[in-house]
Amino acid sequence: MILLDPKDLERPENDEGTTALMQATVAFFEAKGKERLIGDYYARGWYADFLEYAKEHRLLARMCTPSGEGAADARWDTWQVCQFAEILGFYGLQYWYTWQVSVLGLGPIWMSPNKAIRQRAAEALEDGGIFAFGLSEKTHGADIYSTDMVLTPDGDGWKANGRKYYIGNGNAAAIVSTFGRFADSDEYVFFASDPKHECYHLIQNVVASQNYVSEFELKDYPVSEAEILHRGRDAWNAALNTVNIGKYNLGWASIGICTHALYEAIAHANNRVLYGSPVTDMTHVRRMFVDAYCRLVAMKLFALRASDYMRAASREDRRYLLYNPMVKMKVTTQGEEVIDLLWDAIAAKGFEKDTYFGQAAVDIRALPKLEGTVHVNIALIVKFMANYFFNPGDYPELGQQSEPRNDDFLFDQGGAGGLGQIQFHDYRKTLERFEKIANVKVFAEQVEQFRTLLATDPPGPEQMKDVDFLLAGGNIFALVVYAHSFSRTRRSMASTTTCWARSSTSWSGTCHGTRSPSPCRRARPTSRSRGVGTWFGGRSPIPSDTLGYGRSRYARSTGPTRWRRRTDREDRSPSAVPCSSRAGRPAGQQVGAEAERGRDRRRRPADRPERHGRCQQAHDHTRRACCPIASGHLEEGVAERVSSPSGLSRWPAADRRRNGSAGRVPNGRRP
Ligand SMILES: Cc1cc2nc3c(=O)[nH]c(=O)nc-3n(C[C@H](O)[C@H](O)[C@H](O)COP(=O)(O)OP(=O)(O)OC[C@H]3O[C@@H](n4cnc5c(N)ncnc54)[C@H](O)[C@@H]3O)c2cc1C
Numbered sequence: 001m002i003l004l005d006p007k008d009l010e011r012p013e014n015d016e017g018t019t020a021l022m023q024a025t026v027a028f029f030e031a032k033g034k035e036r037l038i039g040d041y042y043a044r045g046w047y048a049d050f051l052e053y054a055k056e057h058r059l060l061a062r063m064c065t066p067s068g069e070g071a072a073d074a075r076w077d078t079w080q081v082c083q084f085a086e087i088l089g090f091y092g093l094q095y096w097y098t099w100q101v102s103v104l105g106l107g108p109i110w111m112s113p114n115k116a117i118r119q120r121a122a123e124a125l126e127d128g129g130i131f132a133f134g135l136s137e138k139t140h141g142a143d144i145y146s147t148d149m150v151l152t153p154d155g156d157g158w159k160a161n162g163r164k165y166y167i168g169n170g171n172a173a174a175i176v177s178t179f180g181r182f183a184d185s186d187e188y189v190f191f192a193s194d195p196k197h198e199c200y201h202l203i204q205n206v207v208a209s210q211n212y213v214s215e216f217e218l219k220d221y222p223v224s225e226a227e228i229l230h231r232g233r234d235a236w237n238a239a240l241n242t243v244n245i246g247k248y249n250l251g252w253a254s255i256g257i258c259t260h261a262l263y264e265a266i267a268h269a270n271n272r273v274l275y276g277s278p279v280t281d282m283t284h285v286r287r288m289f290v291d292a293y294c295r296l297v298a299m300k301l302f303a304l305r306a307s308d309y310m311r312a313a314s315r316e317d318r319r320y321l322l323y324n325p326m327v328k329m330k331v332t333t334q335g336e337e338v339i340d341l342l343w344d345a346i347a348a349k350g351f352e353k354d355t356y357f358g359q360a361a362v363d364i365r366a367l368p369k370l371e372g373t374v375h376v377n378i379a380l381i382v383k384f385m386a387n388y389f390f391n392p393g394d395y396p397e398l399g400q401q402s403e404p405r406n407d408d409f410l411f412d413q414g415g416a417g418g419l420g421q422i423q424f425h426d427y428r429k430t431l432e433r434f435e436k437i438a439n440v441k442v443f444a445e446q447v448e449q450f451r452t453l454l455a456t457d458p459p460g461p462e463q464m465k466d467v468d469f470l471l472a473g474g475n476i477f478a479l480v481v482y483a484h485s486f487s488r489t490r491r492s493m494a495s496t497t498t499c500w501a502r503s504s505t506s507w508s509g510t511c512h513g514t515r516s517p518s519p520c521r522r523a524r525p526t527s528r529s530r531g532v533g534t535w536f537g538g539r540s541p542i543p544s545d546t547l548g549y550g551r552s553r554y555a556r557s558t559g560p561t562r563w564r565r566r567t568d569r570e571d572r573s574p575s576a577v578p579c580s581s582r583a584g585r586p587a588g589q590q591v592g593a594e595a596e597r598g599r600d601r602r603r604r605p606a607d608r609p610e611r612h613g614r615c616q617q618a619h620d621h622t623r624r625a626c627c628p629i630a631s632g633h634l635e636e637g638v639a640e641r642v643s644s645p646s647g648l649s650r651w652p653a654a655d656r657r658r659n660g661s662a663g664r665v666p667n668g669r670r671p
Pocket residue numbers: 101133134135136140141142143165166167168169207213369370371372373374375376379467542543544545546
């Protein structure tokens with residue numbers, strides 16, 4: 001069975017240590033029991049018992065210390081990480097979270113040249129320590145350029161002043177990897193702070209949960225060279241590269257949550273007898289379970305495939321930078337869909353206080369929003385669109401990467417820029433292999449139409465500034481990548497194509513042109529397809545390179561290592577910054593000078609009215625098109641086709657939309 005079975009954790013690829021670790025973790029939760037797990041969840045008590053268990057079994061020490069930094073049995077092994085994250089999600093997101101923010105906190109440490117701190121971290125892990133990642137601030141959200149954690153020179157070192165917000169484990173971490181900037185040079189910096197220090201003021205837990213998601217303030221906190229983890233460009237890269245590692249785990253938390261919720265829901269529905277038959281005898285309930293199951297299997301297949309790219313990554317092969325945000329964004333939003341479907345099937349049961357489902361329904365919503373929202377991650381992946389569709393690279397076939405080994409590259413990822421240059425293997429070859437499946441054929445035709453649209457009719461200037469438009473296109477792109485990458489085996493393809501092919505049907509035929517008889521080999525790259533790069537790469541009015549996302553608003557000052565924030569004046573000056581790759585446009589210019597030009601354009605009518613008209617039409621179609629899978633339009637469409645003679649199947653999707661409980665809405669707007 002592809003889904004997690006806590007009673008059967010033996011896997012041929014795992015070494016003894018991994019299997020034993022997973023079995024011990026499951027045994028801890030099973031011994032605690034569902035009643036106490038749920039009781040603790042609602043009592044919102046700190047999970048000291050879990051941390052004690054983790055210390056005793058050296059859980060974090062073994063899983064979160066790269067080879068060579070600690071004990072001989074320690075390694076950072078993504079294959080192991082996937083299984084562990086899935087188990088923690090299965091038993092409760094709170095347990096996953098305390099481990100996850102430790103992963104994030106350790107990122108800048110393991111990437112640091114500061115050997116003494118690495119040593120300190122390894123010792124703390126052996127001692128059962130947890131860690132924290134101090135990036136976010138209350139007023140700035142995703143805009144981490146604007147950090148107000150400031151280090152002012154003081155003798156041989158500095159005094160740090162500023163507040164951090166939403167910092168998990170900030171109450172009890174052995175080390176908080178804290179992001180800020182130097183007051184004098186404006187360079188970014190990552191430094192280690194200690195919650196036990198008297199100048200570290202813990203203010204509050206900003207959430208009502210078992211997790212401690214802290215607000216804290218550093219007041220004249222002394223920082224010496226010994227606490228510095230990274231400076232300048234390296235500090236920025238460490239932030240982004242850490243999130244690259246961490247955000248992958250969010251998909252696995254979703255998979256674990258959905259798996260547990262599926263088991264609980266189907267057990268309930270099958271045992272509930274209405275009108276003399278189990279609820280699972282009703283065809284619409286069966287459909288919802290099948291739909292939920294297929295989506296969940298697809299989530300897992302995609303996340304597994306993404307782990308291969310993470311483990312095989314190198315300076316030459318950076319394809320993981322597309323698959324990571326896809327796991328973060330697409331797998332987690334599919335997780336929401338799964339829970340919605342299950343909830344519709346079990347109805348009132350999902351509210352009860354003694355079900356796992358009650359917490360799953362709440363916690364599943366968190367994952368698309370943390371570590372960069374869905375929007376932020378789509379804004380990131382659209383940078384790959386041009387090469388993905390029009391400039392594939394040659395790569396040898398990549399097999400499953402499940403062997404026990406340390407993933408060295410993850411802590412040596414190098415610069416976070418150059419996303420637009422990354423090439424991908426040709427998705428069309430994969431779709432062609434499966435074209436005998438009718439739904440795949442339909443899907444391939446739709447992909448080809450989208451590709452033709454990109455190649456022949458790039459958007460006008462107004463549309464280029466429209467982030468909503470960008471997100472709509474990005475959602476369609478995400479669907480292509482998702483379908484391409486989880487289709488590794490014919491079996492998986494056959495079992496899951498129904499879901500996405502049906503989902504994508506709503507945007508079929510909305511693009512220009514007629515359907516091609518051989519859909520996978522139509523639109524050739526033309527000079528006009530460069531528009532895709534411009535469309536999705538360079539002209540967004542907001543920076544899409546936050547939290548992992550390519551070039552920043554940096555200015556290079558006196559040397560290559562002196563990377564710092566750009567001043568407002570530099571933002572408006574095209575001359576002070578290096579050139580960006582694709583459009584020959586100075587990097588960062590889009591933020592200042594481009595924005596001014598944009599304001600100027602807004603005063604004038606659109607300069608390409610005929611294209612604008614057609615593209616607006618495409619935009620409208622696209623907006624409708626990309627939504628179904630995310631917004632419940634799919635269910636509505638299906639609902640219209642489903643007859644309900646008994647009147648039993650009052651369709652819940654409409655209710656969800658009416659009361660807004662679906663959580664996400666198309667393109668960020670309430671319908
Ligand atoms: C429970 C919890 C735990 C957390 N733990 C940590 C932690 O341990 N450490 C830490 O550093 N942070 C942590 N965070 C912060 C978390 O990572 C951010 O909340 C998250 O990245 C989203 O930021 P925001 O909520 O401030 O949204 P905002 O940045 O305020 O965004 C507002 C809106 O603008 C959109 N938007 C912003 N930028 C872009 C863009 N570039 N492109 C397109 N749309 C954009 C967003 O999608 C959103 O719709 C935590 C948050 C929570 C709720």
